[in-house]
Amino acid sequence: MLEIKNLHARISEGREILKGVDLTVKPGEVHAIMGPNGSGKSTLAGVLSGKPGYEVTEGQVLFQGRDLLAMAADERARDGVFLAFQYPVEIPGVNNMYFLRAALNAVRKQRGESDMDAGQFLKAVRAKLKLLEIGEDLLQRGVNVGFSGGEKKRNEIFQMAMLEPKLAILDETDSGLDIDALQMVSRGINALRGPKRAIVMITHYQRLLNYVVPDRVHVLSGGRIAKSGGKELALELEQTGYGAYGDAA
């Protein structure tokens, strides 16, 4: 599904942040990437999703065998790469539901499916809303406008559930969530686990991993994967901290 080989990247005109990341994620797998502040977690998410402002200086990323880095951000999205934002962006005046439907139809078109009509769409929406315990009023508001932190994160997972990506990258989706919201979000993520889908969770803390149990855990430190292991690695980190992995902030 995703093959990252010796990836080096920097902030445009700035210092190098990723210094040779290697990572392979197979369909059906859930990977957790953990690491201290400044270790390059968000840069990795940005580079994979095509966020402007980063420059890849070396290495390769293959997504389903294709050169991911050669694709524009919207192309990647339509091909099934989804990024759940750490800080979801507000778009005033644009109805959340309208936005979602536009996105869904763009993705469906790429898959060779027809546009969803209003009825089908509403039905699909209601099913997912229930799963995440999101009120329908959220749909009628502007995209992320006036949402609480928890609502924003839940909205990201809701969008993910609707768009059904092949590769979902969750950038600190658990940060700022209270325990109830964390459980709801986790339920949403777990519902999306499946043999054809890969999920990469970027997180500081182990607590999300209690609810979404990963197949693999990686420690990103100093711009490289410093250690990889099973789910027990997360527990170990909780005990020892990131200090053992070098240049922790």
Place this chain on the structure above:
Amino acid sequence: MTDTAAAHNLAPLREGYKYGFVSDIESESAPPGLNDDTIRFISAKKQEPQWLLDWRLQAFHQWQKMDSPHWAKLRIAPIDYQAATYYSAPKRQNTPKSLDEVDPELLKTYEKLGIPLNERAALAGVAVDAVFDSVSVATTFKKTLGELGIIFCSFGEAVREHPDLVRKYLGSVVPQGDNFFAALNSAVFSDGSFAYIPAGVRCPMELSTYFRINAAKSGQFERTLLVADKGAYVSYLEGCTAPQRDENQLHAAVVELVALEGAEIKYSTVQNWYPGDAEGKGGIYNFVTKRGACRGARAKISWTQVETGSAITWKYPSCILEGDDSVGEFYSVAITNNFQQADTGTKMIHLGRNTRSTIISKGISAGKGQNTYRGLVRIQPKAANARNYTQCDSLLIGDKCGAHTVPYIAARNPTARVEHEATTSKISDEQMFYCQQRGLSKEDALSLIVNGFCKEVLKELPMEFAVEAQKLLAVSLEGSVG
């Protein structure tokens, strides 16, 4: 041209009209230049009564003493008014005969805007009688309106058929000498529209939707007069979202609205004239005077405009709130891209007690466009408890454009309450990336964000217009993000 020459021209024309003569009239136009004789020629051509000729001449004599306004934040190349032609019958020689002869780029735009097929040809300037069968439709509508006592016709027809109404209201809101361009229009106006809604009648349809094509040829000095009698209601749509063929560079229109006691007029405009090319060459100069008077208690006038075209827009649709409890509204979206300039806004003049006004202005600048909101809120001494709320938002796309806000507030009554809010924002890279990360193309993302920004104004437009306007915003901003 001398008086005799004008008189000489008059005779054959009258005969021609009598016998339904049409073919020769096409080649007849006034010689370039502007003087008393030009005015007489135009008036004679239109077979106007003496009072209207006198009115035009009066306007012309005032105009001669006036200077082109220079206070707007606009760069305007000098205009040689003596070089222009002020009367020209529609030319047919150069018009395309079918859609096959029309510029494919123009057709592509129509398609993007979702303009119905049968209208595209007419908009592109294909000889209307060859393709368009709206005449029968128009007749049906006219009958419905007639049964309600609603008068809706060309200005010329109104002068002939309803001279008393025209005489009573013409120039009563925008006097001949109001400003340079209004004076010019009053002297040389070509044609336009007239509507009168009798007391207590609610006009059952959006006026002008059905004839938007036919009205497209009203010319560069258009004159519109709408009168809503006591308790009447009318919604009027001006313009068209499709770019129109137009060889005139200077457009100086005048629109006058009169709302009597308890009447309501809703006036919506979508202006999409040729903005000039990406290098700033060509494009229409759109210098328009629009004003409405709420002449009775509880009258309401609401302007909604979407301005995306023209190289230069100079336009301030205004409300004079004379009647107690009368209401004025102004909702505006103005886009400037490439080298376009817009200086637009409104004037709300509060004269009556408890008068209220709302101003919502959304300016969008892209490319090297310059966009200025200029507005005046004046509360006169007798306007006790007057209220105004103004909101001016500017959106910048790129870093070579400009947005300016120039609000004037003059409150001469201590009970007045005037609120003004202004914001300026840029479309952020984060917003664009968020949309793109959800699968939307750059163009769709931009269109979505811009439409969200304009939502409060777009929702004031009649449904059908709003859909086209949304698409138009997207088309106008094409190529503005890298």
